Amino acid sequence: MMAGEPFWVLKEIDLTVKQGEMVAIMGPSGSGKSTLMNLIGCLMTPKHGQVELLGNSTKGMSRGELACLRRDHIGFVFQQFNLLARTSALDNVTMPLMYQDVKVTDANLRAAECLTAVGLAEKMQHHPSQLSGGQQQRVAIARALINRPSIILADEPTGALDSQTSDEIMTLFRQLNRNGQTVVLVTHELEVAQQADRIIMVRDGKIQHGAYIKESMV
Template sequence: MSAALRPHEALRTGATHPVIETRALGKVYSAGSEAEVVALKNVDLKIGLGEFVAIMGPSGSGKSTLMNLIGCLDTPTSGVYLCDGVDVATLDAEERAMLRRDKIGFVFQGFNLLSRMSALDNVAMPLSYARVPPAERRRRAAEALAAVGLGERMQHRPSELSGGQQQRVAIARALIQRPPILMADEPTGALDTRTGQEILALFERLRGEGHTIILITHDAEVAEHADRTCVMRDGELHDGVPPATETSA
């Protein structure tokens, strides 16, 4: 495995606790002076080191809200979230940002690449915030792009790449700091079937190389690539439900 993609030792690999654990996690949004929207209700979830888990459900089911909480992009209204055994509620904003930077990589449906930057510079960008020297940033970004099959396209801008190639750039960027946890929100939603299968095969390879993969999807066929599927319905999580019992939305 390329050192550019190998998970670093941010997780305590000898520990017996789950990598991700939520206990009665809840999230309520205010929708005005009186109205409230309950997005999550008492979610209990455990994900082990090196596991590939799909969180599935239609639009509005709460799956993206759960991803935001697990990814430390938002805070819960109630309940407990432990990341590698650490209660995230005990961390201040800077500590949460450091946890997110060191342990969690994000891949989104819309790629979120900067159009005026090359693939190499898009991938290297997170390292600039970590104050990695420019030459080291470019070296590691080149290794990451080569590892996802884009060694010959690193100087191309997003507009010069296919959708699948852009998603590979996004995956390389998510992995550039070697986070042990990779969260992907509908990563194949903007891709054709064949290209989507190639991206899912890349996630399976990364899982085999030691990453913990959390995949958010509404598609049962996509969820079938995971080791385990959890289904969101009306803000509640149903663990262990076979993906074939759900339909796409």
């Protein structure tokens, strides 16, 4: 805010992500890409315009309604994994279900299915300190899948990983996407972004003209 005038982080954004797409958002620091991700994830609401998820506008929704929308339809994956250190992989994955009326046995079954889907069937009782960085990110992805979300939002999901492990995580995202999962990820890495169906370049709060790239390395 300068001299009482508002500073607009995003301007004239018009973006549609289709069900089953894998989209990468790129841009320099301060470009607005993280704000765009937060809007897509219903972590914040726009001052002007609106966000629609599954055909429903979030405009006018209360904090509680937005929280339910996130819980039921959005899975989040972060750069730093955000796992509970003294908790097993299985229990880390079940955490989102603890806020719902889901029986412990059912929660454990679903968590086991998600961990198996990301290749960690043999690591369910391991704590984060017993897992590699790539394995910890797989646990985080399994946690994002536990509520069977309509969309996965991944903020720099390979940022804390070496190149080989990054490739493994992106292979997993592509596999999930081939199975119909919608994926939107923010990344600074062109090699990562090129594996998506589209790359959206954000600069100075706007989507750059001609920034939609339909070529994919998949």
